[in-house]
Amino acid sequence: xxxxxxxxxxxxxxxxxxxxxxxxxxxxxxxxxxxxxxxxxxxxxxxxxxxxxxxxxxxxxxxxxxxxxxxxxxxxxxxxxxxxxxxxxxxxxxxxxxxxxxxxxxxxxxxxxxxxxxxxxxxxxxxxxxxxxxxxxxxxxxxxxxxxxxxxxxxxxxxxxxxxxxxxxxxxxxxxxxxxxxxxxxxxxxxxxxxxxxxxxxxxxxxxxxxxxxxxxxxxxxxxxxxxxxxxxxxxxxxxxxxxxxxxxxxxxxxxxxxxxxxxxxxxxxxxxxxxxxxxxxxxxxxxxxxxxxxxxxxxxxxxxxxxxxxxxxxxxxxxxxxxxxxxxxxxxxxxxxxxxxxxxxxxxxxxxxxxxxxxxxxxxxxx
Ligand SMILES: Cc1cc2nc3c(=O)[nH]c(=O)nc-3n(C[C@H](O)[C@H](O)[C@H](O)COP(=O)(O)OP(=O)(O)OC[C@H]3O[C@@H](n4cnc5c(N)ncnc54)[C@H](O)[C@@H]3O)c2cc1C
Numbered sequence: 001x002x003x004x005x006x007x008x009x010x011x012x013x014x015x016x017x018x019x020x021x022x023x024x025x026x027x028x029x030x031x032x033x034x035x036x037x038x039x040x041x042x043x044x045x046x047x048x049x050x051x052x053x054x055x056x057x058x059x060x061x062x063x064x065x066x067x068x069x070x071x072x073x074x075x076x077x078x079x080x081x082x083x084x085x086x087x088x089x090x091x092x093x094x095x096x097x098x099x100x101x102x103x104x105x106x107x108x109x110x111x112x113x114x115x116x117x118x119x120x121x122x123x124x125x126x127x128x129x130x131x132x133x134x135x136x137x138x139x140x141x142x143x144x145x146x147x148x149x150x151x152x153x154x155x156x157x158x159x160x161x162x163x164x165x166x167x168x169x170x171x172x173x174x175x176x177x178x179x180x181x182x183x184x185x186x187x188x189x190x191x192x193x194x195x196x197x198x199x200x201x202x203x204x205x206x207x208x209x210x211x212x213x214x215x216x217x218x219x220x221x222x223x224x225x226x227x228x229x230x231x232x233x234x235x236x237x238x239x240x241x242x243x244x245x246x247x248x249x250x251x252x253x254x255x256x257x258x259x260x261x262x263x264x265x266x267x268x269x270x271x272x273x274x275x276x277x278x279x280x281x282x283x284x285x286x287x288x289x290x291x292x293x294x295x296x297x298x299x300x301x302x303x304x305x306x307x308x309x310x311x312x313x314x315x316x317x318x319x320x321x322x323x324x325x326x327x328x329x330x331x332x333x334x335x336x337x338x339x340x341x342x343x344x345x346x347x348x349x350x351x352x353x354x355x356x357x358x359x360x361x362x363x364x365x366x367x368x
Contacts, residue, residue, distance in 0.1 A: 001027070001224045001225070002027045002028060002029040002209075002223055002224065002225040002226075002275055003020070003023050003026040003027050003028065003225065003226050004016075004017070004020055004026060004027070004028045004029070004225060004226070004227050004228070004229055005028075005029050005031070005219060005227075005229070006029065006030045006031070006228075006229040006231070007031055007032075007213075007216040007223040007228070007229065007230045007231055007232055008030075008031075008032055008039060008217070008230070008231030008232055008339060009030050009031075009032040009036075009037040009038065009039060009199070009203070009210060010032075010038065010039020010040060010041065010231060010278065010339060010340075010352075011039060011041065011339070011349055011352045011353055011356065012229075012231040012338040012339030012340070012342070012352050012355065012356045013032075013039070013229065013338075014030070014037065014038075014039075014199050014202045014203055014232045015070075015202070015352075015353055015356035015357060015360070016028075016229050016336075016338065016356050016359060016360055016363075017030050017203060017205075017208050018203065018205065018208070019356075019357070019360040020207075020360065020363065021205040021206075021207030021208045021346055022205055022207075022345045023282070023360075024365075025146060025207060026207060027094070027207050027209075028185060028207060028208045028209070029209050029219065029223050029225065030203065030208060030209070030210045030211070031210075031211045031212075031214040031215070031216065031218075031219040032210075032211075032212055032213075032214070033154075033213065033214060033215045034212065034213070034217075035212050035213050036196070037196065037199045037200070037203060037210060037212070038195050038196045038199045039231075040055040040056070040058070040310070041053070041055075041058045041195040041199075041349060042054050042055065042195065042196055042199075042230050042271065043058075043194045043195045043196050044196065046254065046256065046294055048256045048290070048292050048294055049290060049292075050256065050283060050288065050290060050292065050293060050294040051194055051282070051283070051286045051288055052282060052294060052296065053280075053282055054252070055250075055252075055295075055308070055310065056250060056252070056280070056296075056298060056310070057266065057267060057280045057282050057285075058195065058349065059080070059082045059182065059183065059188070059190075059285070060080075060187075060188070060189055060190055060191065060202060060349060060350070061082070061183045061185035061187060061188045061348070061350070062185055062186070062187050062239075062348075062350035063185050063186045063187070064159070064350060064354065065186075065187075067186050067350045067353050067354055067357075068189075068350075070353065070357065071191075071353065074198045074199075074201040074202050075191035075192060075193065075197070075198040075201070076191075076192040076193075077189035077190065077191065077192060078189060078190045078191075078192045078286075078287045079188070080188055080189055080190045080285040080287075081179070081181065081188070082181060082183060082188060082266060082267075082285065083180060083182065083266060083267075083284070084096070084182045084266070084267040084268070084269060085263075085264065085265045085267070085268045085269070086148055086268070086269040086270075086271060087268050087269065087270055087273065088147060088148070088271055088272045088273065089147075089272075092264070092268070093105075093147075093148070094180050095148060095269060096172050096173050096174060096175070096180075096328075097140060097144060097148065097174045097175070097314065098174075098176070098177065098178060098179060098180050099111070099112055099115055099175070099176055099177055100178055100180060102115045102118070102176075105144070106118075110243075112177055115176045116176045117131040118177070119139065119140055119141070119174075121141075122140060122142075122143070122144070123137070123138055123139060123140060123141050124137040124138055124141060125138070125273070126138040128267070129166050129304070130166060131161065131162050131163065131164060131165065131166055132149075132153060132161035132162070132164040132165065132167075132168045132169035132170065133145070133150075133160070133161040133162040133169075134162070134166065135166040135170040136149050136161070136169050136170075136223075139174050140174055144221040147271070147272075148271055149161060149169055149270075149271070150271075150272035151272050152269060152270075152277060153168065153169060154210055155275075155277050155300055156248070156300050157163040157248060157261075157272075157300070157311075157313070158248075158300070158302065159288075159313075159315065163233055163315060164313075164314055164315050165314040165315060165316070167314060167346070168314050168346075173234045176276075179271040182267070188231030190285055190287070191287060192287070194286070206354065207216045216230070216232060216237075218303065226334065227335070227336070227363070228334060228335045228336070229335075229336045229338060229359075230335060230336070230337055230338070230342055231337075231338055231339035231340075231341065231342050231344065232341055232342060233245065233247075233309055233341040233342070234322070234325045234326075234337060234341065234342050234343070234344055235321075235325055237329075237337075237342075238325060238328055238329075242321055242324045242325060242329075243317060243321060244342060245312065245313075245321055245322060245325070246303070246312075246313040246315075246317075246318045246321075246332065247303040247309035247310065247311060247312060247313065248301075248302075248303060248309075248310060248311040248313065249293050249298060249300075249301045249302065249303040249304070249307040249308055249309060249310055250298055250299065250300055250301060250308075250310050251298075251299040251301050252296050252297070252298060252299075253296065253297040253299065254294055254295070254296045255274075255294065255295055255296075255297070256292055256294045257292065257293055257294075258291075258292055259291075259292070259293065260290070260291055260292070260293060261281070261283075261284075261293055262279075262281050262293050262295045263279060263295070264320065265281075265284065266280065266281055266282060266284035266285050267279070267280055267281075275299055276297040276298055276299045277298055277300055278297075278298050279295050279296070279297050279298075280295065280296045280298065281293060281294075281295045281296075282296075293301055309341060311346065312340070312341070312343070312344045312345065312346055314346050318344075319344075322344040324356065325344070326343075328342075329342075336359055336362075336363065338351055338352075338355055338356055338359050339355070339356070340352055341342055343355070
């Protein structure tokens with residue numbers, strides 16, 4: 001008899017198992033249908049010895065000291081600079097847009113005041129941007145929008161930015177100084193020994209049993225438990241009774257090259273060339289020193305049978321379907337829906353950790 005059946009060994013499931021077992025002495029069965037722990041943050045060494053992120057690059061960043069310290073019990077941190085470039089018109093551009101990008105664009109040196117004044121002229125005046133096209137043209141105007149955002153977003157989502165929430169493109173900073181970091185968060189660090197090692201330490205507790213290659217439905221038949229924590233796709237839990245929720249999927253193509261570095265940054269975006277959206281070389285941020293490197297090309301693809309659901313679609317029509325599932329989920333007795341797919345939210349790792357810690361506080365009071 002387990003106190004909790006936890007479906008999914010990603011951040012949501014692992015944080016809850018760790019807290020419930022270590023703080024309250026609860027017995028937790030964690031199942032995952034994949035053959036590894038870590039969820040989408042899983043990393044592993046390939047044949048060349050390069051540490052890779054199997055499901056796309058995972059840049060840990062947060063403004064929350066509490067979340068960083070919580071995870072810090074299970075890992076040391078390596079400072080990391082998440083640098084991104086954009087390749088278009090036959091050259092690299094600094095990205096996200098900053099003063100250096102502006103200078104590249106106008107072909108001479110400049111300063112923050114001139115950049116701010118110029119963007120003010122270029123921007124399209126929109127007081128309350130309602131979608132991802134409006135949010136960018138309202139900040140930088142149409143030309144930069146078309147150069148860096150429009151086609152990248154269309155490739156990634158197979159929708160025009162005008163059909164996506166403002167938050168999709170709006171989350172990318174635009175700066176008038178020389179700060180060229182991808183994100184602005186206070187802490188930007190990688191787990192020193194990788195994500196999987198961190199997850200192993202979180203789940204290493206006598207009160208936690210992990211069963212891999214086990215689907216929720218099998219687990220339900222195998223074990224008795226008092227409360228279910230579900231971190232998989234919410235529509236799947238309810239047998240898609242309101243129709244399937246839309247997701248985006250990805251295909252990853254890895255290539256090892258016999259030289260130390262392949263490209264000048266961890267991520268190069270290809271907004272206007274190729275079918276892939278970006279090439280990743282995570283060795284830039286994992287701290288490995290090796291004479292070879294492995295790059296990964298990332299191809300967006302439609303979600304369907306045999307494909308993984310990676311991104312919930314941040315758009316009004318998708319959210320309207322999710323609302324119906326949310327109502328069903330709220331009515332389920334003794335079930336918690338936690339994490340990115342269970343709540344259909346475009347959440348980063350630290351946000352999912354925060355969500356799981358909040359759910360732990362609720363469960364602590366609920367169960368004897
Ligand atoms: C390509 C990509 C890049 C990303 N980059 C970043 C980044 O740079 N920084 C950042 O902070 N975040 C990033 N994220 C987001 C990050 O992956 C998530 O926030 C985080 O992994 C969510 O954790 P989770 O536990 O909610 O879900 P997941 O990690 O998806 O874990 C859920 C687990 O549940 C399992 N599962 C589902 N259904 C069942 C079932 N029926 N039975 C058994 N098991 C089941 C799945 O196999 C999975 O392992 C990225 C995501 C993607 C897809």
